[in-house]
Amino acid sequence: MFRGEDLAFKSQEEMTRIRGNQIAMIFQEPMSSLNPVFTVGDQIAETLMLHQKMSRSAAMKEAVELLRLVGIPDPAMRAKQYPHELSGGMCQRVVIAIALACKPDLLIADEPTTALDVTVQAQILELLKRLQQELGMTILLITHDMGVAAEMADRIAVMYAGAIVEEGDAADIFDRPSHPYTQGLLQSIPGFEGERGTELYTIRGTIPPLSRLPSGCRFHPRCPHAKDRCAREEPGSFPIGGDHRVSCWMYENDGALAVWSEQLAPVQTGETEGDRT
Ligand code: SF4
Incomplete structure (x- = not known):
C-alpha cells in the first residue's frame, strides 16, 4: 500500500x-x-x-x-x-x-x-x-x-523467512524484544564485556528455503521455547502494549504468557548443541 x-x-x-x-x-x-x-x-x-x-x-x-x-x-x-x-x-x-x-x-x-x-x-x-x-x-x-x-529507525519490523514476526516503536523493540527471533538477534551481537574466549551466541539451525517453509510457526525448528502447537498452527499477530505486536503463541493472551513464562529464561550464551548460524 x-x-x-x-x-x-x-x-x-x-x-x-x-x-x-x-x-x-x-x-x-x-x-x-x-x-x-x-x-x-x-x-x-x-x-x-x-x-x-x-x-x-x-x-x-x-x-x-x-x-x-x-x-x-x-x-x-x-x-x-x-x-x-x-x-x-x-x-x-x-x-x-x-x-x-x-x-x-x-x-x-x-x-x-x-x-x-x-x-x-x-x-x-x-x-x-x-x-x-x-x-x-x-x-x-x-x-x-x-x-x-x-x-x-523510528519504527522497526523484524522479519523472519519473509514474514514480520515483531513490529513496534524502535525504542520499545530494544527495551523489550519479545519474539524469540528478535531476542536471538540481539543476543548475537558481540559485546565488549565478558570473558575472553567465550563462545559467541548464535541462533541454532539455519533459515529454511522459502519454497519449503516449516508448518505452523516458521521459526519453530529453531525456537528454544517451541511447544507442540507451534509446529501445527501459525500464530497470529498479538498486541503486547501500545502498537507493539508479536507473532508468537506465547503472547496469545496474558494467561498463555503466564504459563509459558517459566520457559522464557534467556538462552545460555555458549550453547553448542546442533547446527548453528
Ligand atoms: S510461536 Fe512457538 S515456535 Fe514460534 S516463536 Fe513463539 S514459542 Fe517459538
Missing part, C-alpha cells in the same frame, strides 16, 4: 511513473548499481529528463546540485567522471543522488552501507538522516544490522 493505494493493481505504465519518481531505491552494491560506460552526471540527469521532462542542459545543472547536496566535493568536475574514477563511498553518494533526483516521498534503502567500511558507513547514515529531515521523506531501511536500525 502506498498513499492508500495498492501498488499490486497498478499497470506497468503507472508503476513506471511511480518508480524513481515517488518511490526511489538505493541498492547495497554501489559499484554494480552504476553503469560503467556513462559519466555519473549523465546517470543522474537521465532520471530528471525521464521523470521531470527537463532539457539535457537543465538536468546536467541539477545533477551537479544533487552531487553537492550529497556532499561530494567539486561536484562540477565529479559529474564528468565515470564510476571507476570514484571511491566506493562516493559511488554510494552518487546512487543516493540518483534516488533523490525527483524528491521521492519514499526512499527504500536496501542494506545501503553493507559494502562500505565503517567510517564511510557512518557518513552515509548521517547523510541519509540529514536528507530525510531536509526533504521530509520517509526512508524504509532494510538491514540485518541491529546497530544501524537503532541509529536510524
